[in-house]
Amino acid sequence: MFRSFAEWIAHTGLNHTFQESASWLIPTSQSIHIISVGVLFTSALLINIRLLGAANTGRTVSQLTRTLVPWMWGALGALLLTGVIQTIAEPVRQFVTPMFWAKMIMIVIVVAMTAIFTGKVRANASAWDATTPRPPGARQFAIVSTLLWVAVIVCGRFIGYTWSDYL
Amino acid sequence: MSIDSIITAIHDSTLSAILRGDFPGTEWMFPIIETLHVLCLTIVFGTIAMVDMRLLGLVSRQTPFTKLYRELIPWTWWAFAGAVVFGSILATGKIEDYAYNLQFLAKFVLMALAGANMVVFHVGAYRNVASWDKVVPTPARARLAGALSLALWIGVIFFGRWVGFVT
Numbered sequence: 001m002f003r004s005f006a007e008w009i010a011h012t013g014l015n016h017t018f019q020e021s022a023s024w025l026i027p028t029s030q031s032i033h034i035i036s037v038g039v040l041f042t043s044a045l046l047i048n049i050r051l052l053g054a055a056n057t058g059r060t061v062s063q064l065t066r067t068l069v070p071w072m073w074g075a076l077g078a079l080l081l082t083g084v085i086q087t088i089a090e091p092v093r094q095f096v097t098p099m100f101w102a103k104m105i106m107i108v109i110v111v112a113m114t115a116i117f118t119g120k121v122r123a124n125a126s127a128w129d130a131t132t133p134r135p136p137g138a139r140q141f142a143i144v145s146t147l148l149w150v151a152v153i154v155c156g157r158f159i160g161y162t163w164s165d166y167l
Numbered sequence: 168m169s170i171d172s173i174i175t176a177i178h179d180s181t182l183s184a185i186l187r188g189d190f191p192g193t194e195w196m197f198p199i200i201e202t203l204h205v206l207c208l209t210i211v212f213g214t215i216a217m218v219d220m221r222l223l224g225l226v227s228r229q230t231p232f233t234k235l236y237r238e239l240i241p242w243t244w245w246a247f248a249g250a251v252v253f254g255s256i257l258a259t260g261k262i263e264d265y266a267y268n269l270q271f272l273a274k275f276v277l278m279a280l281a282g283a284n285m286v287v288f289h290v291g292a293y294r295n296v297a298s299w300d301k302v303v304p305t306p307a308r309a310r311l312a313g314a315l316s317l318a319l320w321i322g323v324i325f326f327g328r329w330v331g332f333v334t
Contacts, residue, residue, distance in 0.1 A: 031329070037209050038216065038324075039216060041209045045213075046239075067226065067227055067230075153205065153206055153209070154206075158202070
Protein backbone atom coordinates (compact mmCIF):
# COMPACT_ATOMS: atom_id res chain seq x y z
CA MET A 1 0.00 0.00 0.00
CA PHE A 2 2.74 2.43 1.00
CA ARG A 3 4.73 1.31 -1.99
CA SER A 4 1.93 2.23 -4.36
CA PHE A 5 1.49 5.55 -2.54
CA ALA A 6 5.21 6.15 -2.98
CA GLU A 7 4.93 5.36 -6.66
CA TRP A 8 1.96 7.71 -6.99
CA ILE A 9 4.06 10.52 -5.43
CA ALA A 10 6.88 9.59 -7.80
CA HIS A 11 4.56 10.38 -10.71
CA THR A 12 3.45 13.81 -9.48
CA GLY A 13 4.65 17.03 -11.08
CA LEU A 14 6.24 18.18 -7.82
CA ASN A 15 8.37 15.04 -7.72
CA HIS A 16 9.62 15.76 -11.23
CA THR A 17 10.33 19.39 -10.36
CA PHE A 18 12.33 18.32 -7.29
CA GLN A 19 14.13 15.58 -9.19
CA GLU A 20 15.23 18.04 -11.87
CA SER A 21 16.86 20.20 -9.23
CA ALA A 22 17.92 17.21 -7.10
CA SER A 23 21.65 17.90 -7.41
CA TRP A 24 21.37 20.95 -5.18
CA LEU A 25 17.88 20.69 -3.65
CA ILE A 26 18.34 17.42 -1.76
CA PRO A 27 21.75 18.23 -0.20
CA THR A 28 20.49 21.73 0.70
CA SER A 29 17.28 20.40 2.21
CA GLN A 30 19.20 17.74 4.17
CA SER A 31 21.64 20.38 5.43
CA ILE A 32 18.79 22.57 6.72
CA HIS A 33 17.33 19.38 8.21
CA ILE A 34 20.58 18.71 10.14
CA ILE A 35 20.87 22.34 11.30
CA SER A 36 17.30 22.12 12.63
CA VAL A 37 18.09 18.82 14.36
CA GLY A 38 20.98 20.65 16.04
CA VAL A 39 18.70 23.34 17.44
CA LEU A 40 15.98 20.91 18.51
CA PHE A 41 18.20 18.18 19.98
CA THR A 42 20.45 20.61 21.87
CA SER A 43 17.42 22.39 23.34
CA ALA A 44 15.90 19.09 24.43
CA LEU A 45 19.21 17.96 25.96
CA LEU A 46 19.67 21.19 27.93
CA ILE A 47 16.18 20.92 29.42
CA ASN A 48 16.58 17.22 30.18
CA ILE A 49 20.00 17.61 31.78
CA ARG A 50 18.53 20.33 33.98
CA LEU A 51 15.64 18.02 34.91
CA LEU A 52 18.16 15.37 35.94
CA GLY A 53 19.88 17.92 38.16
CA ALA A 54 23.22 18.11 36.37
CA ALA A 55 24.62 21.37 34.95
CA ASN A 56 22.98 23.34 37.72
CA THR A 57 24.23 26.70 36.52
CA GLY A 58 21.32 28.85 37.47
CA ARG A 59 18.55 28.83 34.90
CA THR A 60 15.53 27.02 36.23
CA VAL A 61 13.47 24.37 34.44
CA SER A 62 10.69 26.86 33.73
CA GLN A 63 13.13 29.49 32.41
CA LEU A 64 14.80 26.95 30.14
CA THR A 65 11.45 25.60 28.96
CA ARG A 66 10.12 29.10 28.20
CA THR A 67 13.27 30.00 26.23
CA LEU A 68 13.96 26.74 24.43
CA VAL A 69 10.63 25.03 23.68
CA PRO A 70 9.56 27.73 21.17
CA TRP A 71 12.85 27.11 19.34
CA MET A 72 12.14 23.38 19.42
CA TRP A 73 8.74 23.93 17.77
CA GLY A 74 10.31 26.29 15.21
CA ALA A 75 12.99 23.74 14.40
CA LEU A 76 10.32 21.04 14.19
CA GLY A 77 8.48 23.15 11.58
CA ALA A 78 11.67 23.43 9.50
CA LEU A 79 12.25 19.68 9.92
CA LEU A 80 8.73 18.92 8.74
CA LEU A 81 9.07 21.18 5.70
CA THR A 82 12.48 19.83 4.63
CA GLY A 83 11.35 16.28 5.45
CA VAL A 84 8.30 16.67 3.20
CA ILE A 85 10.50 18.04 0.39
CA GLN A 86 12.83 15.04 0.73
CA THR A 87 9.90 12.61 0.80
CA ILE A 88 8.29 14.08 -2.31
CA ALA A 89 11.64 14.04 -4.12
CA GLU A 90 12.48 10.45 -3.11
CA PRO A 91 9.27 8.78 -1.87
CA VAL A 92 10.27 5.16 -2.40
CA ARG A 93 13.52 5.67 -0.46
CA GLN A 94 11.50 6.74 2.59
CA PHE A 95 8.50 4.44 2.56
CA VAL A 96 10.18 1.08 1.97
CA THR A 97 12.41 1.05 5.04
CA PRO A 98 11.06 0.33 8.55
CA MET A 99 13.59 2.90 9.82
CA PHE A 100 11.38 5.66 8.36
CA TRP A 101 8.23 4.35 10.07
CA ALA A 102 10.01 3.78 13.39
CA LYS A 103 11.27 7.35 13.18
CA MET A 104 7.78 8.75 12.48
CA ILE A 105 6.16 6.81 15.34
CA MET A 106 8.85 7.94 17.79
CA ILE A 107 8.52 11.57 16.67
CA VAL A 108 4.78 11.49 17.37
CA ILE A 109 5.39 10.03 20.84
CA VAL A 110 8.21 12.39 21.84
CA VAL A 111 6.44 15.48 20.48
CA ALA A 112 3.29 14.57 22.43
CA MET A 113 5.39 13.99 25.56
CA THR A 114 7.12 17.36 25.12
CA ALA A 115 3.80 19.19 24.60
CA ILE A 116 2.33 17.64 27.76
CA PHE A 117 5.51 18.39 29.72
CA THR A 118 5.53 22.02 28.54
CA GLY A 119 1.88 22.43 29.54
CA LYS A 120 2.58 21.02 33.00
CA VAL A 121 5.58 23.33 33.54
CA ARG A 122 3.56 26.33 32.42
CA ALA A 123 0.72 25.41 34.78
CA ASN A 124 2.94 24.96 37.84
CA ALA A 125 6.36 26.53 37.28
CA SER A 126 7.46 26.65 40.93
CA ALA A 127 6.91 22.91 41.45
CA TRP A 128 9.02 22.11 38.38
CA ASP A 129 11.75 24.54 39.40
CA ALA A 130 12.15 22.77 42.75
CA THR A 131 14.83 20.10 42.84
CA THR A 132 14.01 18.76 46.30
CA PRO A 133 11.69 17.04 45.88
CA ARG A 134 11.80 16.78 42.13
CA PRO A 135 8.33 16.67 40.58
CA PRO A 136 7.06 13.14 39.86
CA GLY A 137 7.89 11.97 36.36
CA ALA A 138 10.65 14.55 35.79
CA ARG A 139 13.48 12.01 35.66
CA GLN A 140 11.46 9.58 33.58
CA PHE A 141 10.53 12.30 31.09
CA ALA A 142 14.16 13.43 30.82
CA ILE A 143 15.54 9.93 30.24
CA VAL A 144 12.80 8.65 27.92
CA SER A 145 12.62 11.77 25.76
CA THR A 146 16.42 11.94 25.41
CA LEU A 147 16.54 8.30 24.31
CA LEU A 148 13.68 8.88 21.87
CA TRP A 149 15.39 11.89 20.25
CA VAL A 150 18.64 9.92 19.92
CA ALA A 151 16.72 7.00 18.38
CA VAL A 152 14.96 9.38 15.97
CA ILE A 153 18.35 10.69 14.79
CA VAL A 154 19.78 7.17 14.47
CA CYS A 155 16.76 5.94 12.47
CA GLY A 156 16.88 9.08 10.33
CA ARG A 157 20.50 8.49 9.40
CA PHE A 158 19.85 4.79 8.78
CA ILE A 159 17.05 5.45 6.26
CA GLY A 160 19.81 6.31 3.82
CA TYR A 161 21.72 3.11 4.56
CA THR A 162 18.87 0.59 4.61
CA TRP A 163 16.33 1.58 1.97
CA SER A 164 18.05 -0.14 -0.93
CA ASP A 165 17.87 -3.44 0.99
CA TYR A 166 14.06 -3.31 0.88
CA LEU A 167 13.57 -2.72 -2.82
CA MET B 168 56.89 11.71 2.82
CA SER B 169 54.58 13.11 0.18
CA ILE B 170 50.88 13.79 0.73
CA ASP B 171 50.00 10.99 -1.68
CA SER B 172 52.07 8.42 0.19
CA ILE B 173 50.36 9.44 3.46
CA ILE B 174 46.96 9.01 1.78
CA THR B 175 47.98 5.60 0.48
CA ALA B 176 49.24 4.57 3.93
CA ILE B 177 45.92 5.58 5.52
CA HIS B 178 43.99 3.77 2.81
CA ASP B 179 46.05 0.61 3.36
CA SER B 180 45.50 0.65 7.15
CA THR B 181 43.33 -1.91 8.94
CA LEU B 182 41.09 0.86 10.26
CA SER B 183 40.34 2.03 6.73
CA ALA B 184 39.49 -1.52 5.69
CA ILE B 185 37.16 -1.89 8.68
CA LEU B 186 35.34 1.32 7.69
CA ARG B 187 34.96 -0.01 4.15
CA GLY B 188 33.38 -3.14 5.60
CA ASP B 189 36.10 -5.38 4.22
CA PHE B 190 35.97 -7.80 7.16
CA PRO B 191 32.96 -9.94 8.14
CA GLY B 192 30.80 -8.06 10.62
CA THR B 193 32.18 -4.63 9.77
CA GLU B 194 29.64 -3.83 7.04
CA TRP B 195 27.80 -1.42 9.36
CA MET B 196 30.84 0.36 10.78
CA PHE B 197 30.64 3.35 8.45
CA PRO B 198 26.93 4.07 9.12
CA ILE B 199 27.39 3.57 12.89
CA ILE B 200 30.43 5.86 13.15
CA GLU B 201 28.73 8.39 10.89
CA THR B 202 25.64 8.41 13.11
CA LEU B 203 27.84 9.07 16.17
CA HIS B 204 29.54 11.88 14.23
CA VAL B 205 26.11 13.36 13.42
CA LEU B 206 24.95 13.13 17.06
CA CYS B 207 28.08 15.01 18.17
CA LEU B 208 27.90 17.67 15.48
CA THR B 209 24.26 18.48 16.24
CA ILE B 210 25.32 19.35 19.80
CA VAL B 211 28.34 21.33 18.55
CA PHE B 212 26.15 23.32 16.21
CA GLY B 213 23.22 23.72 18.62
CA THR B 214 25.32 25.06 21.50
CA ILE B 215 27.37 27.37 19.25
CA ALA B 216 24.21 28.68 17.60
CA MET B 217 22.70 29.51 21.00
CA VAL B 218 25.81 31.50 22.00
CA ASP B 219 25.91 33.23 18.59
CA MET B 220 22.23 34.14 18.74
CA ARG B 221 22.72 35.58 22.22
CA LEU B 222 25.58 37.71 20.83
CA LEU B 223 23.18 38.87 18.13
CA GLY B 224 20.55 39.62 20.78
CA LEU B 225 18.02 37.16 19.32
CA VAL B 226 17.65 34.82 22.31
CA SER B 227 18.11 34.70 26.10
CA ARG B 228 18.29 38.49 26.25
CA GLN B 229 17.69 38.48 30.01
CA THR B 230 20.45 35.97 30.70
CA PRO B 231 23.96 37.47 31.19
CA PHE B 232 26.21 36.41 28.32
CA THR B 233 28.87 34.86 30.56
CA LYS B 234 26.29 32.74 32.35
CA LEU B 235 25.00 31.27 29.09
CA TYR B 236 28.54 30.93 27.73
CA ARG B 237 29.83 29.00 30.73
CA GLU B 238 26.77 26.77 30.72
CA LEU B 239 27.11 25.83 27.04
CA ILE B 240 30.78 25.89 26.05
CA PRO B 241 31.86 22.73 27.95
CA TRP B 242 29.19 20.84 25.98
CA THR B 243 30.50 22.35 22.75
CA TRP B 244 34.04 21.16 23.45
CA TRP B 245 33.08 17.64 24.52
CA ALA B 246 30.83 17.21 21.52
CA PHE B 247 33.50 18.74 19.25
CA ALA B 248 36.06 16.25 20.58
CA GLY B 249 33.62 13.44 19.81
CA ALA B 250 32.94 14.80 16.32
CA VAL B 251 36.70 15.02 15.63
CA VAL B 252 37.36 11.46 16.83
CA PHE B 253 34.44 9.90 14.93
CA GLY B 254 35.03 12.14 11.92
CA SER B 255 38.71 11.15 11.74
CA ILE B 256 37.83 7.45 11.92
CA LEU B 257 35.21 7.99 9.22
CA ALA B 258 37.64 9.82 6.95
CA THR B 259 40.09 6.89 6.90
CA GLY B 260 37.45 4.76 5.15
CA LYS B 261 37.23 6.96 2.06
CA ILE B 262 40.44 8.94 2.35
CA GLU B 263 41.28 8.62 -1.34
CA ASP B 264 37.91 10.16 -2.27
CA TYR B 265 38.07 12.87 0.39
CA ALA B 266 41.67 14.05 0.12
CA TYR B 267 41.15 15.99 -3.10
CA ASN B 268 37.42 16.57 -2.76
CA LEU B 269 36.47 20.24 -3.07
CA GLN B 270 33.55 20.10 -0.61
CA PHE B 271 35.58 18.17 1.97
CA LEU B 272 38.45 20.69 1.82
CA ALA B 273 36.04 23.66 1.89
CA LYS B 274 34.55 22.29 5.12
CA PHE B 275 37.97 22.44 6.80
CA VAL B 276 38.73 25.92 5.45
CA LEU B 277 35.43 27.14 6.99
CA MET B 278 36.22 25.41 10.31
CA ALA B 279 39.64 27.10 10.37
CA LEU B 280 37.95 30.45 9.73
CA ALA B 281 35.44 29.73 12.52
CA GLY B 282 38.38 28.99 14.83
CA ALA B 283 40.12 32.22 13.83
CA ASN B 284 36.89 34.14 14.42
CA MET B 285 36.68 32.61 17.91
CA VAL B 286 40.28 33.65 18.70
CA VAL B 287 39.59 37.21 17.51
CA PHE B 288 36.47 37.30 19.70
CA HIS B 289 38.44 36.12 22.75
CA VAL B 290 41.29 38.62 22.43
CA GLY B 291 38.85 41.34 21.37
CA ALA B 292 35.25 41.86 22.46
CA TYR B 293 35.30 39.14 25.14
CA ARG B 294 38.10 40.89 27.08
CA ASN B 295 35.75 43.53 28.39
CA VAL B 296 32.69 41.30 28.56
CA ALA B 297 32.00 42.70 32.03
CA SER B 298 30.92 45.96 30.41
CA TRP B 299 28.35 44.31 28.09
CA ASP B 300 27.47 41.07 29.91
CA LYS B 301 23.88 42.11 30.59
CA VAL B 302 23.48 44.56 27.72
CA VAL B 303 21.45 44.06 24.54
CA PRO B 304 22.50 45.02 21.91
CA THR B 305 26.02 43.76 22.49
CA PRO B 306 28.95 45.76 21.01
CA ALA B 307 29.25 45.71 17.21
CA ARG B 308 32.39 43.55 17.38
CA ALA B 309 30.57 40.92 19.43
CA ARG B 310 27.60 40.92 17.06
CA LEU B 311 29.97 40.55 14.09
CA ALA B 312 31.66 37.58 15.80
CA GLY B 313 28.25 35.96 16.38
CA ALA B 314 27.07 36.51 12.81
CA LEU B 315 30.33 35.20 11.31
CA SER B 316 30.35 32.16 13.58
CA LEU B 317 26.76 31.27 12.73
CA ALA B 318 27.35 31.67 8.99
CA LEU B 319 30.62 29.70 9.04
CA TRP B 320 29.19 26.77 11.01
CA ILE B 321 26.13 26.60 8.76
CA GLY B 322 28.62 26.45 5.88
CA VAL B 323 30.53 23.64 7.61
CA ILE B 324 27.32 21.57 7.85
CA PHE B 325 26.38 22.29 4.23
CA PHE B 326 29.76 21.22 2.88
CA GLY B 327 29.90 18.24 5.25
CA ARG B 328 26.54 16.97 4.04
CA TRP B 329 27.51 17.68 0.45
CA VAL B 330 30.59 15.47 0.73
CA GLY B 331 28.27 12.47 1.01
CA PHE B 332 26.71 13.31 -2.36
CA VAL B 333 29.90 13.66 -4.36
CA THR B 334 32.08 10.80 -3.06
